[in-house]
Amino acid sequence: MKTVREAVPYESERRAMVETQLRRRGLRDERVLAAMLKVPRHEFVSPALAHAAYDDRPLPIGEAETISQPYIVAAMTAAARVAPGDKVLEVGTGSGYQAAMLAELGGRIYSMERNPRLAERARERLARLGYSTVEVITGDGTEGYPPAAPYQVILVTAAGPNVPSPLLDQLADGGRLIIPVGSRENQFLQQIFKHGRETHTRLLDSCRFVPLIGKHGWPEEQ
Numbered sequence: 001m002k003t004v005r006e007a008v009p010y011e012s013e014r015r016a017m018v019e020t021q022l023r024r025r026g027l028r029d030e031r032v033l034a035a036m037l038k039v040p041r042h043e044f045v046s047p048a049l050a051h052a053a054y055d056d057r058p059l060p061i062g063e064a065e066t067i068s069q070p071y072i073v074a075a076m077t078a079a080a081r082v083a084p085g086d087k088v089l090e091v092g093t094g095s096g097y098q099a100a101m102l103a104e105l106g107g108r109i110y111s112m113e114r115n116p117r118l119a120e121r122a123r124e125r126l127a128r129l130g131y132s133t134v135e136v137i138t139g140d141g142t143e144g145y146p147p148a149a150p151y152q153v154i155l156v157t158a159a160g161p162n163v164p165s166p167l168l169d170q171l172a173d174g175g176r177l178i179i180p181v182g183s184r185e186n187q188f189l190q191q192i193f194k195h196g197r198e199t200h201t202r203l204l205d206s207c208r209f210v211p212l213i214g215k216h217g218w219p220e221e222q
């Protein structure tokens with residue numbers, strides 16, 4: 001519940017989210033927890049849903065898309081191991097919340113969104129909130145974004161049938177690619193490390209994401 005005396009809006013909800021949804025489930029990365037405590041998630045949903053922004057679930061953001069559940073955002077951010085100064089490509093800007101999280105860890109963020117209306121809204125929102133190290137690009141993120149490649153981190157927040165090859169090509173040596181892969185209904189979150197020409201994949205969690213639609217993802221309609 002929001003109290004009238006609270007100086008920072010939704011601060012107590014953010015604290016409760018970090019304790020009950022993240023720490024209690026074993027998330028221990030203090031940099032990620034500090035960023036989750038700082039980013040105002042309620043600013044990334046419509047005012048009508050602000051009261052539910054810190055609930056343990058994804059929420060609609062319009063255009064039939066969603067902002068991911070806080071735990072998934074934190075787990076993906078931790079898996080990305082962003083260091084200050086890293087170049088990060090996010091595929092699936094949506095509301096811009098995940099991009100803001102990556103920016104809090106000191107990354108230079110290129111975030112791609114295929115839906116121009118969502119891209120424009122996220123661009124305005126991130127600028128208003130002062131996230132000057134995030135650039136939102138409208139386009140098909142399954143092709144990556146060659147102008148700023150290579151990236152130390154690539155993080156995909158929609159699920160494809162397999163790993164788009166342009167993303168592996170644009171990953172730096174030593175880089176991490178975090179991506180849900182599987183059927184349209186169920187996927188596994190993969191953490192892929194690139195070492196020279198080799199890749200090494202760890203399966204993290206089962207998950208359920210909206211489809212990654214594009215040249216190297218799912219077709220538009222099926």
Ligand code: SAM
Nearest residue numbers: 067092094095097098113114141157212213214
């Ligand atoms: N990261 C977002 C956030 O923090 O709000 C949530 C992303 S939402 C689960 C997935 C997004 O991926 C949708 O906005 C969808 O339009 C976008 N998307 C799907 N396929 C894409 C593609 N090929 N390129 C870029 N964006 C894509």
